[in-house]
Amino acid sequence: MHARFAPVRDCFHDLLSSGRETGAGLVIWYDGQPVVDLVGGHRTGAERWRPDTLANVYSVGKPVAALCLLMLVDRGQVDLDAPVDRHWPEFRTPATVRQVLSHTAGLPAFPVPRPATAVADWALLTNDLAAADPEWAPGSVAAEHAWTYGHLVGELVRRVDGRSVGRFLAEEIADRWQLDLGFGLADADQRRCAQMRYGDPQWPTRKLGEPGSLRARALGNPSGGLDLAVLNSPLWRAAEMPAVNLHATASGLARLYGGLLAGGALDGVRLFSPELVAEATRVQYDGPDLLLDRQVRWTLGMQWEPDGSWGMGGIGGSSAWADPERGYAFAYATAHLAEHDRVDELVEVLHSCL
Secondary structure: OOHHHHHHHHHHHHHHHOOOOOEEEEEEEEOOEEEEEEEEEEOOOOOEOOOOOEEEOEHHHHHHHHHHHHHHHHOOOOOOOOEHHHOOOOOOOOOEHHHHHOOOOOOOOOOOOOOHHHHHOHHHHHHHHHHOOOOOOOOOOEOOOOOOHHHHHHHHHHHHHOOOHHHHHHHHHHHHHOOOEEOOOOHHHHOOEOOOEEOOOOHHHHHHOOOOOHHHHHHOOOOOOOOHHHHOOHHHHHOOOOOOEOEEOHHHHHHHHHHHHOOOEEOOEEOOOHHHHHHHOOOOEEEEEOOOOEEEEEOOOOEEOOOOOEEEEOOEOOEEEEEOOOOEEEEEEEOEEEOOHHHHHHHHHHHHHO
């Protein structure tokens, strides 16, 4: 590791030695090269975290799902401003593809209560969404499509391309850019997964919020998405719940954002045009987000921050983004479900190094 970034390594080790982190990977690219590549803690109770350990990174997967659909936009197979029902005729909500990608389609929660086993039933959940009435006029306001985003985006990919979003990601993006991440894991990859654990036993209750609230409806259906017995099960790991169950290494995420930061090409392999990357990372909505209960700037699948960076954090503490102004891509993948203060501290130290 470059000596310049030694304070980042020290901060990462402090998080582990203090017990605020129990298992994670951290990878940072700067100026087009990996400059920090760290792992620490445990994958399971006994096994150490390795560079190829996969973590469930929750919403960090939303931009990854979005990029699958955006690749079809780049190829001219999908028009951002076309109505969704052009490709998905059963879909009742009068939303456009752009509104789906920017969390303004009005479908932030699955409309029919479903048990945890429903995560494995793609057709059931997409049919629920197709038949749903939007909670407000599409385009009028944002509410993060917490659990639904991946099914909305992924069903559009499937209708246009014929492949599931997990297979599309593997064949068109992950394989070609050598990214260690995916939706719907095979048995061999499931054996590399970290056991997710609570940093605080109250974490799931706190994340769901008030019973009956939009947040509770959105994050609690299908049930089990914050429950360790579900998260660590073969059912969850093999399912495609693209809004929340990307399994990734920090290295895979950092490589992805490194390629986007370079305008859509990585190691000589171009996946996206510079024009598509520019549109995908441009602010599409700037205003209140009714689920997050704060002002948010949404791009086509990412959050845009006032310093010009774009990417996504996941509930539980994982995060990945690119900072074009400072020239870095950052990825943190953790199994220790808690808040984002760990990443905040690492970033503060990183910025001091830059």
